[in-house]
Amino acid sequence: MSPSQVNPRMSQEAVPDTPEERRSYLAEGHSLRSWLLTTDHKRIAILFMVAITFFFFCGGVAAALIRLDLLTPAPDLMSNDGYNRAFSLHGIIMVWFFLIPSIPTTFGNFLLPLMIGAKDLAFPRLNLASWYIFVLGGLFTLITVVAGGVDTGWTFYTPFSSTYSNGAVFLAITAVFISGFSSILTGINFIVTVHKLRCPGMTWGRLPLFVWSIYTTAIIFVLATPVLTITLVLVALERVFGLGIFDPALGGDPILFQHLFWFYSHPAVYIMVLPAMGVVSELITNAAHKQIFGYWFVAGSAIAIGVIGFMVWGHHMFVSGQSPYASAIFSFLSIVVAVPSAIKVYNWTATLHKGEIVIDGPLLYALGFIGLFTIGGLTGVMLAMIAADVHLTDTYFVVAHFHFIMVGGSVSAYFGALHFWWPKITGRLYNDMWARLAALLIFFGFVMTFAPQFVMGYEGMPRRYHVYPQVFQPLMVMSSVGSSVLAVAYVLPFFYLFWSLRYGKPAGPNPWGATGLEWTTPSPPPKDNFETVPVVDKEAYCYPEQGRAGEPQTQQAESVDA
Amino acid sequence: MTLPVFFIPVEASAHAGQVDLLIWTLALLVALLAAPVFVLSAIYLLRFRYGRRADRSKAQRGSVWLEVSWSVIPFLLVMGFYVWSTKLFFEQQSPPDDAMTINVVAKQWMWKFQHPSGTREINELHVPLGKPIRLTMTSQDVIHSLYLPALRIKQDVLPGRYTQEWFVADKTGVFPLRCAEFCGTDHSVMGGRLIVQTPADFARWQAQAGADRSLAASGRELFDRLGCAGCHGSNAQGSESPIRAPPLVGLYGRPVPLSDGTFAKADDQYIHDSIMLPNKQIAAGYEPRMPPFGNVLDEEQVAQLEAYIRSLGGKEDK
Incomplete structure (x- = not known):
């Protein structure tokens, strides 16, 4: 590899091999059984990674069908029902089987014990159960597809879903219902782990910011998911037994469903975004080799987002027929919840100031997150204004807004995490030139796909339209072309990352000169993570001024490196 | 367009x-x-790039004032x-008090409009320029949403409930009318046209489209045909027959004492529910004898009956 293709910080030092006396977690057994019955948090993280990557691909195929069909205003590729099933499937899979579990179950699982100096999560077997439950839920999703699909959208609005839809609503609901338990179990596991398994010296004030954000996410998992679970049961009861809960023809209230659904689904947005923010805090500090600017403001804003995020659900319902006074309050609270997000973004920017910034793949992904999240978040502030929302809601403006946050933001952060911790997970280095290229392609492909949708929405183009007015075709074509760039960009990392598994240079324990405890273990780490329990004597991100490498959070690092 | x-x-x-x-x-x-x-970010990336000489001393770790x-x-x-x-x-x-009310009924996958004059149209809405228009909307099945992009307004249309939106159009022409809440198979083609005309053109259109009777007159006819007079009296003035039912004259907009001791305002929603689900709220002093008409009438007919009851006078002339 030429010097331009690697991180300049690590080319300075010789890369020691993984000590032979400590077997890596990957070498603990190669049989299928050794994987399927593992309780090692690192292996379970890999299991989750395989599962969600599969679903990301499935949801992506549905998205590709949608974008292909929308090249022309006429319904040419699919029937109207086919199109409705495609976007419903896209939403259900991407939300519950990719975005919600994405960072928490993979990097959360892998890194949480490593970052706080623990051997594993508090409940390793519960962790494995969580994966099996997730896979079972995923299986039901696939059965839903085989049974003809579902046409309700991912939102399952009543009474359409409970009475009128002719899709496999019950199966789809069952799939989401089951996967919810996976979220709840993972949430409980993370909360207990953070409270009980921090190593000596790892005080709350020394926690890496990724741990803070995963911790907040876990709390949302535990508090919000049961509400969705119960709501889905109620929809199923109405659909199967005709129990009147949401359908006015049966004496129910359809708005009640929306309140319950968004009480979960708005916090769920923060489930998708908070872990991404945690990743970005790690990536930015390391790339700048500088202490995070305003540690407590960044950590505290995660908690603030988690708490206020529970009080803003009504902003999805400004035109639903809810009380206008309720709308006025929800509008205000939605502006309030934007403040902690703004604090984070400004702090990341300030962290770059006077840093010693290495512009590598992980940093470009992190910057991609910041850029796309900023646009998504600020258009969210526009949507929080009721008078603007009345015009813009249920149009492509909203579609663009939430894709900027959940896809542009969170998926970029997921890829950023994948690149940053890839050497730790696999022990190998990839070619950074390809990583930078993929990061740029993702950013520009994304903007090309979704920026035109802001314009279309403002022009009055409703979402979930198979047939659309002719005037929107130029923007639709632009969006579809962008999405094909995006598709290529998302597939690209699979090639060079898999290539690195075989041909990549060994990474050594700490290729980026980072400070977290996870970098004091060999790469890949052994089954029990640490040889001896680390003792933390510093806060996170102790990068010395003008220095090459950071000081790890524990002084015992040398003995482990050996 | x-x-x-x-x-x-x-x-x-x-x-x-x-x-x-x-x-x-x-x-x-x-x-x-x-x-x-x-x-x-762009400036910092350039200035503080790795390997580039720059003043990195006294880097701040935070500042409460900045935060x-x-x-x-x-x-x-x-x-x-x-x-x-x-x-x-x-x-x-x-909406202002002098607004003209047009009844809107949404159903999979069409929009039906009834003017006070009795004129009915489907997927096309004619309105006069410069006059406040109130749309009183309900759905026959699932949730829809009436979206008029040229007016920057939309409002969900719910089954079993009235919602409303209002506007004053100040430009003649033909504008799109769309369904904005996903409602099933043909959601994307559940649209139509909003046609704003000068008052003269609008009057001409209405004369041409010609309804043989007003909305209230249609309601009166329904009232007779369904035998409502049997209990509510021949002119809806109440009846002395063995099966007594409340008089409807002067009812609209007034508070109605209910059998549970509370009061309900006799607005469109109350009248709608009293016809479709009469056992939901029972007027004080009367037996709950009225059969539910939920399976007999569609939402357009209920709107006609409401117009008739409104025409019998009441507190608010709406």
Whole structure:
């Protein structure tokens, strides 16, 4: 590899091999059984990674069908029902089987014990159960597809879903219902782990910011998911037994469903975004080799987002027929919840100031997150204004807004995490030139796909339209072309990352000169993570001024490196 | 019916202009708030790039003043817009008293409109220029949403409940009318046209489209045909027959004492529910004898009956 293709910080030092006396977690057994019955948090993280990557691909195929069909205003590729099933499937899979579990179950699982100096999560077997439950839920999703699909959208609005839809609503609901338990179990596991398994010296004030954000996410998992679970049961009861809960023809209230659904689904947005923010805090500090600017403001804003995020659900319902006074309050609270997000973004920017910034793949992904999240978040502030929302809601403006946050933001952060911790997970280095290229392609492909949708929405183009007015075709074509760039960009990392598994240079324990405890273990780490329990004597991100490498959070690092 | 695809799409009401002003100034503010992130990040990336000589001494680890100012200042700026937007929204919540009411019934996958004159149309809505129009809307099946992009308004249309939106169109022409809430197979083609005409043209259209009787007259005919008079009296004045039912004359808009001791206001929703689900609220002093008409009448017929009852007078002349 030429010097331009690697991180300049690590080319300075010789890369020691993984000590032979400590077997890596990957070498603990190669049989299928050794994987399927593992309780090692690192292996379970890999299991989750395989599962969600599969679903990301499935949801992506549905998205590709949608974008292909929308090249022309006429319904040419699919029937109207086919199109409705495609976007419903896209939403259900991407939300519950990719975005919600994405960072928490993979990097959360892998890194949480490593970052706080623990051997594993508090409940390793519960962790494995969580994966099996997730896979079972995923299986039901696939059965839903085989049974003809579902046409309700991912939102399952009543009474359409409970009475009128002719899709496999019950199966789809069952799939989401089951996967919810996976979220709840993972949430409980993370909360207990953070409270009980921090190593000596790892005080709350020394926690890496990724741990803070995963911790907040876990709390949302535990508090919000049961509400969705119960709501889905109620929809199923109405659909199967005709129990009147949401359908006015049966004496129910359809708005009640929306309140319950968004009480979960708005916090769920923060489930998708908070872990991404945690990743970005790690990536930015390391790339700048500088202490995070305003540690407590960044950590505290995660908690603030988690708490206020529970009080803003009504902003999805400004035109639903809810009380206008309720709308006025929800509008205000939605502006309030934007403040902690703004604090984070400004702090990341300030962290770059006077840093010693290495512009590598992980940093470009992190910057991609910041850029796309900023646009998504600020258009969210526009949507929080009721008078603007009345015009813009249920149009492509909203579609663009939430894709900027959940896809542009969170998926970029997921890829950023994948690149940053890839050497730790696999022990190998990839070619950074390809990583930078993929990061740029993702950013520009994304903007090309979704920026035109802001314009279309403002022009009055409703979402979930198979047939659309002719005037929107130029923007639709632009969006579809962008999405094909995006598709290529998302597939690209699979090639060079898999290539690195075989041909990549060994990474050594700490290729980026980072400070977290996870970098004091060999790469890949052994089954029990640490040889001896680390003792933390510093806060996170102790990068010395003008220095090459950071000081790890524990002084015992040398003995482990050996 | 061609909208310009870029920049400001056609505005057919004063409200639309105000919403556009709000959206564009808000977009400007939002761009200002985002600018430091993009500009400073780019500058820092260049200036403090690894290996580049730069003054990195005295790097700050935090500053309460900075944190407070970049939280509070944007928040206050946005709060200004909050007040503006919420005011605009509340104006849009209360139609003026002289508004002309048009009944809207949505069903999979069409829009039905009934004018007070009795004129009915499907997927086309004719309205006169400059007159406040109130749409009283309900759905026959699932949730729909009536979206009039040229007026920058939309409102969900619910089964079993009335919602409303209102506007004053100030530009003649043909504008799109769309369903904005996903409602099943043909959601994307559940649209139509809003046709704004000068009052003279509108009167001509109405004479031509010609309803043989007004909405209230149709309601009166239904009232007779369904045998409502048997209990409510021949002119809805109440009856002395063994099966007594409340008189409907002068009922509209008044508080009605209920058998559980509470009061209900006799508005459209109350009358709708009393016909479709009569056991939901029972007027004090009467036996719950009325059969539910939920399976007999459609929403358009209920609207006709309401118009008839309104025509019998009441507290509010709406």
